[in-house]
Amino acid sequence: MSLHDVAMVAADTTRTKYYIEELIKNGLSPHYVLLLVNSGELLPGQKKVKSENTLITLLKDADVKYDVAPNRDINSEDVIAAIAKRPEQVFIFSGYGGVLLKELILDTGKKFLHIHGGYLPDYKGSTTNYYSLIDENAIGASAIFLTKEIDCGPIILRKKFSAPADRTAIDHNSDSEARAKVLIECLQNYVNSGDWEYELENNHGGETFYIIHPVLKHLAILGKDSLQ
Amino acid sequence: MINYEYTEGNRLDSPHKYMYTPYQGGDFLDAYFRDRSKYLKRFEQVKKIEGCQNKVDLSIHSKAAIVLNSFFDRKFSDKIYEPLKSLIDLDGRVKLDSQLVHKTNIIALSSFDISGNINSENLLRSLLDAQLDKGNKSLIKFWLDLLVQRFEVTKKIYESYPADFRKGEGRSDIVRFYWLFALSLVLFYCDTRNIKYLSSLLKVTDLLCSLDERSLNKNIPIQSLSLIILVEMLSVKLLSKTIKEVGFEFA
Numbered sequence: 001m002s003l004h005d006v007a008m009v010a011a012d013t014t015r016t017k018y019y020i021e022e023l024i025k026n027g028l029s030p031h032y033v034l035l036l037v038n039s040g041e042l043l044p045g046q047k048k049v050k051s052e053n054t055l056i057t058l059l060k061d062a063d064v065k066y067d068v069a070p071n072r073d074i075n076s077e078d079v080i081a082a083i084a085k086r087p088e089q090v091f092i093f094s095g096y097g098g099v100l101l102k103e104l105i106l107d108t109g110k111k112f113l114h115i116h117g118g119y120l121p122d123y124k125g126s127t128t129n130y131y132s133l134i135d136e137n138a139i140g141a142s143a144i145f146l147t148k149e150i151d152c153g154p155i156i157l158r159k160k161f162s163a164p165a166d167r168t169a170i171d172h173n174s175d176s177e178a179r180a181k182v183l184i185e186c187l188q189n190y191v192n193s194g195d196w197e198y199e200l201e202n203n204h205g206g207e208t209f210y211i212i213h214p215v216l217k218h219l220a221i222l223g224k225d226s227l228q
Numbered sequence: 229m230i231n232y233e234y235t236e237g238n239r240l241d242s243p244h245k246y247m248y249t250p251y252q253g254g255d256f257l258d259a260y261f262r263d264r265s266k267y268l269k270r271f272e273q274v275k276k277i278e279g280c281q282n283k284v285d286l287s288i289h290s291k292a293a294i295v296l297n298s299f300f301d302r303k304f305s306d307k308i309y310e311p312l313k314s315l316i317d318l319d320g321r322v323k324l325d326s327q328l329v330h331k332t333n334i335i336a337l338s339s340f341d342i343s344g345n346i347n348s349e350n351l352l353r354s355l356l357d358a359q360l361d362k363g364n365k366s367l368i369k370f371w372l373d374l375l376v377q378r379f380e381v382t383k384k385i386y387e388s389y390p391a392d393f394r395k396g397e398g399r400s401d402i403v404r405f406y407w408l409f410a411l412s413l414v415l416f417y418c419d420t421r422n423i424k425y426l427s428s429l430l431k432v433t434d435l436l437c438s439l440d441e442r443s444l445n446k447n448i449p450i451q452s453l454s455l456i457i458l459v460e461m462l463s464v465k466l467l468s469k470t471i472k473e474v475g476f477e478f479a
Binding site: 041134147168207209210211213219222227228 | 234245246247248249251252254256257260262278373376377379403421422423424426428430431457464467468469474
């Protein structure tokens with residue numbers, strides 16, 4: 001089964017791999033995937049450059065239609081044009097670390113479904129799961145439609161999760177796992193109801209966090225409980 | 229032995245982005261405490277040379293020190309009292325009329341307007357004045373958050389910010405601004421215990437420690453930076469109290 005009106009625009013990251021594997025496993029494959037190409041160097045959010053693109057292998061094996069984008073910049077004219085011409089109205093967005101969608105792409109009229117690593121609206125911004133581990137020994141993930149204001153789009157679904165057993169792999173595993181769980185539940189809800197229902201439409205307020213300092217990151221990893 | 233790389237080089241010239249920093253285990257925290265202790269010792273040495281004599285800055289330090297002292301009183305053991313005493317000037321060596329000197333030319337924080345140009349020095353002094361006088365907390369947070377956002381994006385504090393606090397303008401190498409900003413952050417963290425401000429503080433302190441200590445001594449009250457570092461270290465130590473891998477003790 002595939003979601004006929006849901007596509008995906010995806011960077012070559014471990015998070016995208018988690019997403020695609022879970023989508024396929026749960027019978028929620030996107031109708032189409034636009035892959036942002038990798039020119040070879042290591043990018044934020046990537047562990048290593050793969051000799052063989054596992055995303056393409058995954059998509060081929062699951063018979064999911066895909067294209068490789070003309071470049072890896074989601075805000076470039078070529079990529080925007082490729083997205084704009086697609087019939088699907090909703091794109092699951094799984095980008096490279098730190099990349100934000102600019103006005104031009106948000107103005108295409110498409111909706112971009114993003115799973116934020118953090119419980120919204122309390123934890124906006126970057127590396128928020130390290131902050132929430134320190135504050136409350138938990139991590140979170142929230143499904144939102146992207147808007148011009150960062151992490152302020154309407155919340156479709158949000159969840160808190162217990163602290164992972166292995167805290168050293170948060171960047172590449174636990175955070176992605178939590179986000180993938182929310183993505184799947186969010187899409188299942190959509191399939192069941194036939195509409196995007198919001199858990200919290202007004203996603204204002206909360207706190208905006210910035211990349212956590214390595215000293216605090218170490219405390220979050222080494223801690224076994226809330227440290228506050 | 230792990231090196232604490234974040235104070236290496238000159239972090240004004242080569243800022244660290246702090247993206248995807250590697251996990252290095254409990255040894256990394258030891259490296260952090262060792263590195264900060266090294267700077268405390270260096271600043272203690274350089275303090276003997278005549279440094280910053282700016283009365284306004286000395287009075288800001290004195291007032292901030294009294295506020296921060298209450299943070300220590302509540303939370304920390306006697307071990308820290310001796311080094312602290314020399315930084316806080318509890319015996320009143322700085323016999324300035326703190327209120328008068330500190331209040332000179334201060335603009336009320338409520339007078340700043342985000343739709344106009346913001347002078348960073350005026351804003352930082354007003355922020356600190358409001359913080360030290362227990363001013364309106366939401367107004368303090370509003371302006372401090374704008375500075376935090378700009379600093380986190382660029383790792384710089386510019387001389388001024390145009391309407392809507394957009395991209396900074398003018399010089400970004402005025403050491404005094406980074407000290408005032410660090411002081412504002414440490415006061416706000418002690419007041420709110422919001423880790424976000426401790427994270428930014430650690431980055432500003434990394435930057436300040438990476439600069440030449442003689443130049444620091446000329447431009448800012450170096451004892452104030454020592455005090456900021458001490459509060460920062462104690463805050464980290466307090467957060468790590470249940471983590472057995474953190475063996476550092478103040479002696």
